[in-house]
Amino acid sequence: MKKIEQRLTENGVRPTAMRLLIYKYLAEKEVAISLTDIEAAFAKAERTTLYRTLRTFEEKKIVHQIDDGTGIQKYALCEPGCDCNLEQDLHLHFHCNNCDETVCLTEHKIPHINLPEGFVAEDANLVLKGICDKCSGQ
Amino acid sequence: MKKIEQRLTENGVRPTAMRLLIYKYLAEKEVAISLTDIEAAFAKAERTTLYRTLRTFEEKKIVHQIDDGTGIQKYALCEPGCDCNLEQDLHLHFHCNNCDETVCLTEHKIPHINLPEGFVAEDANLVLKGICDKCSGQ
DNA sequence: CTGACCTATGCAACGGAAGTGCATTATTGT
DNA sequence: ACAATAATGCACTTCCGTTGCATAGGTCAG
Ligand SMILES: [Mn+2]
Ligand SMILES: [Mn+2]
Ligand SMILES: [Zn+2]
Ligand SMILES: [Zn+2]
Numbered sequence: 253m254k255k256i257e258q259r260l261t262e263n264g265v266r267p268t269a270m271r272l273l274i275y276k277y278l279a280e281k282e283v284a285i286s287l288t289d290i291e292a293a294f295a296k297a298e299r300t301t302l303y304r305t306l307r308t309f310e311e312k313k314i315v316h317q318i319d320d321g322t323g324i325q326k327y328a329l330c331e332p333g334c335d336c337n338l339e340q341d342l343h344l345h346f347h348c349n350n351c352d353e354t355v356c357l358t359e360h361k362i363p364h365i366n367l368p369e370g371f372v373a374e375d376a377n378l379v380l381k382g383i384c385d386k387c388s389g390q
Numbered sequence: 391m392k393k394i395e396q397r398l399t400e401n402g403v404r405p406t407a408m409r410l411l412i413y414k415y416l417a418e419k420e421v422a423i424s425l426t427d428i429e430a431a432f433a434k435a436e437r438t439t440l441y442r443t444l445r446t447f448e449e450k451k452i453v454h455q456i457d458d459g460t461g462i463q464k465y466a467l468c469e470p471g472c473d474c475n476l477e478q479d480l481h482l483h484f485h486c487n488n489c490d491e492t493v494c495l496t497e498h499k500i501p502h503i504n505l506p507e508g509f510v511a512e513d514a515n516l517v518l519k520g521i522c523d524k525c526s527g528q
Numbered sequence: 529c530t531g532a533c534c535t536a537t538g539c540a541a542c543g544g545a546a547g548t549g550c551a552t553t554a555t556t557g558t
Numbered sequence: 559a560c561a562a563t564a565a566t567g568c569a570c571t572t573c574c575g576t577t578g579c580a581t582a583g584g585t586c587a588g
Contacts, residue, residue: 266555268565287545298567303546305565321457321515323575324545346509362516363501370523371484377459378500378516385508404584406536425574436538441575443536461546462574 259332263312270297274305275314275329284318284326284345284354320347320354320379328356339364342376348384355384397470401450408435412443413452413467422456422464422483422492458485458492458517466494477502480514486522493522 256275260267277293278285290302306327309315316336318326334341342362347354362378394413398405415431416423428440444465447453454474456464472479480500485492500516 266564268554270566300547300568301566308565319457319459323461344503346505346511349512357506360503360505363503365482365498365501365516365518367484367498367518368495368523370526371518372521372526373484373518374487374520376516376518378503378514380503380505380509380511380514382512383510385506388508388510404535406584408537438539438576439537446536 260314263314265308265312265314270294270301271305271309274302275309278315278327278329282355284320284328284356286324286326288324318345318354318356319377320345321381322347322352322354326354331358337375339376342378344378344380346384347379347381348387349381350383350387353384354379398452401452403446403450403452408439409443409447412440413447416453416465416467420493422458422466422494424462424464426462456483456492456494457515458483459519460485460490460492464492469496475513477514480516482516482518484522485517485519486525487519488521488525491522 253272253276256272256279257267260271260275265271273294274290277290287299287303287306290306291297291299294302306315310317310327313330313334313336315327316330316334318328320326330336331341336342340361343356343358344360344362345354346357362376365373365376367373391410391414394410394417395405398409398413403409411432412428415428425437425441425444428444429435429437432440444453448455448465451468451472451474453465454468454472456466458464468474469479474480478499481494481496482498482500483492484495500514503511503514505511
């Protein structure tokens with residue numbers, strides 16, 4: 253728990269009780285988490301607080317936001333030392349059509365694409381959809 | 391206009407006046423179109439009708455839906471003979487952070503990715519974000 | 529031609545999720 | 559202990575997608 257406190261402080265986020273709990277929750281789950289997930293897990297907490305906590309975490313590069321095509325924003329902890337904006341840290345995400353969970357495949361970077369003249373890429377999002385390892389029974 | 395009528399009929403969609411107009415509108419625009427865009431263009435028409443028209447078009451593979459990360463569903467005409475589900479027809483999309491427009495780059499297919507054991511891909515979405523050709527002044 | 533039938537359209541309302549304003553409470557540093 | 563700053567709680571809003579149901583329009587068999 254001291255570890256978490258330190259991580260937050262390092263990134264310029266005051267380690268309140270709520271924030272520590274949310275970080276811990278994210279760390280325990282190996283999948284991307286939505287605001288609604290967190291809301292369900294912390295029934296006592298206020299939605300807005302959770303919302304703003306996630307946003308703060310994102311601004312301070314503690315989590316990255318994931319758009320998996322479901323229309324629901326998901327979040328997952330960043331790798332230590334990750335700068336989500338850099339091309340090198342852009343990895344792909346996998347969304348399972350069966351269990352509806354989304355996971356980071358941090359070791360799979362987004363391939364570089366040669367765009368037509370005039371197009372300048374600053375960011376990229378690659379989502380694969382299908383059946384995840386848990387659901388494929390393998 | 392006869393052409394459009396034929397295209398709709400071929401795909402099992404009855405060519406009503408409204409549908410012809412919407413198809414024409416999509417054909418004239420070279421960018422991906424949202425329901426709200428169409429609503430603005432056809433002020434007299436009912437939102438629901440436009441919505442259902444787009445959905446019908448999508449089911450019948452006349453248009454494909456584009457998730458460009460803005461949280462707003464966009465649509466663009468399919469290439470003739472395209473089967474949006476097939477890997478070969480999956481192309482990338484580019485969203486301009488400046489003019490907020492999204493375009494199909496139909497000639498840029500999504501590269502094949504080797505996934506870890508147990509993951510089975512059925513679909514993919516790749517969106518690049520940055521500055522488009524019009525906005526980069528080139 | 530006409531009525532039965534199916535499809536498309538119009539109108540109204542709902543729902544989920546993101547986001548904002550403002551008052552209150554907690555934390556920090558002097 | 560006090561003032562300043564940051565976090566939290568509560569209420570409310572907006573946006574977009576979506577659905578139910580009633581009506582209008584087109585299609586086809588008799
Ligand atoms: Mn990720
Ligand atoms: Mn496209
Ligand atoms: Zn799964
Ligand atoms: Zn642009």
